[in-house]
Amino acid sequence: MNVDDVPEVPEWLPGHLRDDGIEELYPPQAEAVEKGVTEGDSLVASVPTASGKTLIAELAMLSSVARGGKALYIVPLRALASEKQEEFEQFERYGLSVGVSTGNYESEGEWLSSSDIVVATSEKVDSLVRNGASWIDDLSCVVSDEVHLVDDAHRGPTLEVTLAKLRRLNPNLQTVALSATVGNAEEMADWLDAELVDSDWRPIDLRTGVHYGQALHFDDGEKRELPVRGNEKPTSAIVRDTLDEDGSTLVFVNSRRNAEGAAKRLAGVVSETLSNEEQEALGEVADAIREVSDTDTSDDLAAAVERGAAFHHAGLARDHRSLVEGAFQDRLIKVVCATPTLAAGVNTPSRRVVVRDWRRYDGSVGGMAPLSVLEVHQMFGRAGRPGLDPYGEAVLLANSHDELDELFERYVWADPEAVRSKLAAEPALRTHVLATVASGFADSRSSLLSFLERTLYATQTDEPGRLERVTDDVVAYLVANEFLEKEGDSLAATSIGHTVSRLYLDPMSAAEIIDGLRGATDATAMGLYHLVSRTPDMYDLYLRSGDREQYTMLAYERESEFLGAMPSEFEDARFEDWLSALKTARMLEDWAGEVEEDRIAERYGVGPGDVRGKVDTAEWLLGAAERLAGELDLTIAPAIREARVRVKHGVGEDLIDLAGVRGVGRKRARRLYEAGIEDRSDLRNAEKSVVLGALRGRRQTAESILENAGREDTSMDGVREDPDAKSTAL
Ligand code: ADP
Structure with missing residues (x-):
């Protein structure tokens, strides 16, 4: 389909696309248009990575805005919000306005009401709905990027419920859901009452396979000999071979430490091949990286980049990440070793992809677990840059002949899994049931159940009565903690329940905080840091071997400061949680005690990005605690305020x-x-x-x-x- 033949888009669009080198729509895009995506029809597009999903979204949003509407683009990661914003800002020259919701709805309300396209994470949208942001009612089109993440136990339920709420607010809302190729695209389309484009088409050929011994084995039967020198690792041999063809390599590993280690090692392979010019340009990127922060991570990254390699993971500061992505796209950095966060959307194609680790640590099983087919295929999908490479190649690594066969079966030949709703998990349901009642989407048990019927979970569950049963359990919990009131069939949020919902707290966090504050007349900063670190909204630092003894001692030393009773050492799991919270609280105390950031990172074995992440969460939770204390007339509010401001700025009381x-x-x-x-x-x-x-x-x-x-x-x-x-x- 030619770009001139797309109905209902603004008249400047075909010319704009042509200027970008786009004459013809890719086949999945054309199919989307045929199915009405520019005419306001809902659509699920399940197509491979890098096959032009963004343009499908743009066609939907621009045509909707051209009809006088307003569009919302939901991103799965905060890091992607600014990337998408930049992408959509190219339309500002045609008079459209683009806004990003960063979450403070009071300060941004005005401005977002006048934006034609708003970009936000699902958590932000959920929060805006809870707080009654008025522009939400004006939406005519919502795009959900990476919608297969409804399968994510942690964040999926929010996306699922948010989509249900938006569709409830406006029954005519056009919903466009973009997904990686999944096993049950049709079911997803049913859930959203949407048309379906389900395609395997890719703009550039992808060959996939497995490396074993001295060769790459591809799915088309070809075997490429790849001599491994001496006792070097296979990844080094693959990187060298790619460099010989003037290509770059993206290596996926399972932990930050491994990403850093592999980047350091592979920098040795790359540095031999760099020209003087490249070295000079890389030196500049390295200097810019050192400027970002004065930490060991920053130094390590700069050292690797000087030699043409980099690591990329969530522990990096945002500026680090964008410097690395930019230099990789400019083909200066030849190898990036990444944890899978990168696979989920940041646009960094490369000639070859190596999935080095196909297992990673999974807390819920307490050991290593294989990656899903969907995840591996998404990583594979980053191989091959249209227009630059003749084709992309993506491989896994095998250590034995048996593993070679296993990896072909498990990933290369396999179809991706079906997406399954995780809404029935208790923390998720607890949060969303409260919010659904508090923001007026349900005022009784029966209307709550009929709202939940619109979720993917309801579409998928085949166990009769299950939804009712878990909902009743959750309602009972919320009533017991005085967040909800129940009279016969009718349900209402209490005043504190409303506050908890607006503050975006997990009700269990709120219950823990209220419980800790109620008994107290005064509190130290440590007591408060520990209290908020105990809540499920804080991801605690991991206790390493050796930590247990150290923090057990500290727990007894500081026992009088804790808000709430310390569990006994015999309550193993609870005590362990208490200690991880203590480790986190101790880190916050160091931060508020003006300890240098890189000393903190070193002392707790984390990256600078993690320190900031915990600090932000603590600031938010303490702010919430302050509000709750105020609402419950507790005298402790000033102490909380002081602890919050100290953590916010990382300073002592006197500053x-x-x-x-x-x-x-x-x-x-x-x-x-x-x-x-x-x-x-x-x-x-x-x-x-x-x-x-x-x-x-x-x-x-x-x-x-x-x-x-x-x-x-x-x-x-x-x-x-x-x-x-x-x-x-x-
Ligand atoms: P996805 O979101 O599916 O991962 P993108 O939307 O990022 O993929 O598209 C990948 C690349 O393909 C982008 O650089 C985009 O400009 C380009 N592209 C998209 N559609 C077309 C088209 N019809 N013709 C040529 N290039 C296209």
Whole structure:
């Protein structure tokens, strides 16, 4: 189908696509148009990675906006929101506006109401619905990217319920669900009352296979000899072979540590082949990486990048990730060793893909578990860059002849699994039942059940009565904790239940927090950090061997600070949870005690991204605790506020005021304080030379900080640094 023949799209679109080199729609795109995707019809598109799903979404959204509507694009990962935003911003020159919801609905409400296309994660959309964001009612089209993730035990239920709510708010809503190829695309289409495009088509040929011994074995029967030198690993041989053909390799491994180790090793293979020009350009990327943060991870990444390789995982800062992705797309970095987060959407095709580890640690089974076919196929799908490579190649690695056969059976020949709803899992249902009642989608047991009937879970369960049974259990829990009130068939959220739902807390977290706060008259920061770390909303740090003893001792030492009773050592699982929460709380205490970020990362064996992640979660949970304490008239609210502000800025009590000034931050706050400037009002009145000295002579920084502190005359012209301020600060 030619781009001129697509009905109901804005008239500028064909020209725009042609400018981008798109004349003809890919076959799955053409099929989507034939099935009415530009005429407002709902659609499930189950097609391989990199086969042009984004354009299907754009056709739907642009035609919907052209008819006077408003579109929402739901991304599976926060990291993808900005990538999609940039992608859609190309339409702004035609007068469309694009917004990203970052979650603070009060501050962004206005602006998003006027956006034609909004990008958000499913959690954000869920939160917006709970908080009654008015523009949600105006939606005419919703796109759900990577909808197969409804299968994800942790995040899937939110997506599932969010789609059900949006469709309930507007029964005519066009729903476009984009999915990797899955085993039950038809069932997904039934669930969403949608047309189906189910296709294996790819724009570039993909050969898949398994490496074993001294050769790559492909699915078409070809065997490519690949001599392995000395005792090097097979991945090195594959990378070298790809480099010989001027190609890049993406290696998927099962842990961050492995990603870092493999990148370091493979950098040795790549560095031999780099030209002077490439080395110079890579040196610049490495410098930019070091600028991002001053941590070991940053240094390790820069060292690998200088030699043409990189690692990529969720422990990296966002700027690290985009620098790596950019340099890989520019073909400067030749090898990226990644954990599977990357496979889920960031657009980084490469000539070859190696799935090195096909098992990974799975907490729910307490050991290694094989990856799903769907995941492996998604990784495979990253192989081959249309227009650049003749074809893509993707391989797994086998250690024995038996494993060679097994991997062919298990992954190369296999069809992807069916997507299964995870809504019946208790934490998910607990959260969503409360939110469904609190935000007015149900006011009785029967209307709650009929709402839940619209979920994928209901479509799939063949066990009669199961949905009712789990729903009743959850309702009983919510009533017992005073989040819901039940009278006969009717259900209503209590005032605290409303708050919990709006705060986006798991009701169990709220119950734990309320329980801990109720008994207390005062609390230390440690007590509060531990309390919020105990909730299911905080992913605790993992206890390593050796940690148990250390944290058991610490638990007894600090026992008087905990809010709530410590479980006995004989209650094995509960005690273990208590200790992991303590380890997490201790990390937060270090952060609020101004310990350097890289020392923290090292001490707790995590990446800088993880430290920030825990800090953000703690700040959010403490904010929620503060609200709950206020609502329950507990006297402890000021202590919570202090703990929250300290964790937010990573500073001691004495710096709370200073660190709150924009542009100051934890390190500068401490230097100012040491120079005798202890709070905002000191900043407004201090000798400029002292301020400048404490800020190490950075004039612009000093001026903007003074301005942010509310000072009128901020000019640093002619001011000389006070050398004393500097020396006491060091
Ligand atoms: P997916 O979302 O399915 O993983 P993308 O939408 O990212 O895949 O598409 C992959 C690439 O294909 C993009 O670079 C896109 O510009 C290009 N593309 C999409 N549709 C066409 C088309 N009809 N003709 C040529 N290139 C296309």
